[in-house]
Amino acid sequence: MITIGIPVGHFMLPWQFANSLVQAVLYLKNEDKKIKVIMSEGSYIEDNKTLLLNLALKDEFEYLIMLDWDHTFEKEDISKLYLTAKNNNLDLCSGLYFIDKGGYKRPALIVGGIVYEDYPQDSLFEVATFGAGFSIISYKAVKAIAEAGGYKRINGWGEDVSFCHRAKQLEFKVWCDSRIKVGHLRFIEI
Secondary structure (H helix, E strand, O other), X not given: OEEEEEEOOOOOOOHHHHXXXXXXXXXHHHOOOOEEEEEEOOOOXXXXXXXXXXXXXXOOOOEEEEEOOOEEOOOOHHHHHHHHHHHOOOXXXXXXXXXXXXXXXXXXXXXXXXXXOOOOOOOEEEEXXXXXXXXXXXXXXXXXXXXXXXXXXXXXXXXXXXXXXXXXXXXXXXXXXXXXXXXXXXXXXX
8 A cells, every 4th residue: 555645734735736636646546556645734844744654654555655735746756656666675765856045946855965956867866865745655664764753853954854864874775766856836836
């Protein structure tokens, strides 16, 4: 089973995200994939995402897909991310999206302590951290990282950086598949 986790905070889901999700669920059902969608609501994103890890662990699943409410994606992108993880035996992988810092577009990736702007195009590659708004996590990694604190912030870092840091401490590799590019509603549409 694939579990899809969505931390919604106190927001209404934008129609662009809702449409992407419905189309993806229909696509997965057409592929005969068993799926479950869970959501969490709260004021703090790191608490919502950590709660989703713990909620997911109440059921058996193969992978947890984490989707932030401010992303858009094509109907087949979740399936592509699943196949990337399954076919390459990966515990953590993200699709590629961009963030905007002061009008400057940059990928949500860090390698060697700096933003990885010259990332491999249309490839699967290892990173130190990724933006986890469109990511997949194996059951084994969800269990271990949830027990270690999940997405709780470390040293003022963002929740995704803190999550990836814990994963690396637990000796999980963190991957990005730049063949899967998703939109980020706050900044950049695909």
